[in-house]
Amino acid sequence: MSEPTGGALLVDDRADRMVVTLNRPAARNAIDQAMIGELHAVCDRLEAGPRPLIIIGSGGVFAGGADIAQLRDRRRGEALLGINSRLFDRIAKLPQPTVAAVAGPALGGGAELAYACDIRLAAPTARFGNPEPGLGILAAAGASWRLSELVGRSVAKQVLLGGSTLDAERALRVGLVADIVQEADLLGAAHALVDRMLRAVPLALRLTKLVLDAPGPHPVADDLAQAILFETEEKHERMTQFLERSRK
Structure with a gap:
């Protein structure tokens, strides 16, 4: 059951996952200071009790950007x-996988929040863009480097310099989103994805994410992570079950 956290979010906190709904529909779910504080509180919970996270927006919009009225007054x-980049970096580094379920606009800070998640699903209405230079600033909460890592430098420059927006179809073609599903099925698809994740051993999933996100080549990190997993009961049990099934 989703519960309000103070107005900016609705949080469905389950034993095996958390679902966070950005809940400022009158402001197109713009990311204001209150929402930032509430998302930090979500991170507190997920760092203390690691579970997959799903983020979705209310009212057919993911997030229309940062709150411009607040942004204008920042010096x-x-x-x-x-303020935003530290939060999104924290979300990117959560121990278990994160999924952004994007319908409608994901612009500016909203796009950067989606980029910070591990996997993105899109409704046909989804649009990703970073119009910050038109407001006299740059996309400084991760887009200037995270988007390039996700879709390549050329496409990132089309978005960040050329002002292009990526609709759902193009986002799928360039690899920004994993799949396009109808908006009515979007949250269900995100849950199905998390269900698949949860069939894995949690520690294996956590260490895989850690190694994937480590900068540069990391054979030593791979070996160390594998050494930890080789000593777990879950590894022995899973492989024993696999061998028993294969003999039948």
């Missing part, structure tokens, strides 16, 4: 604090 000191 150099606030920029150096990295």
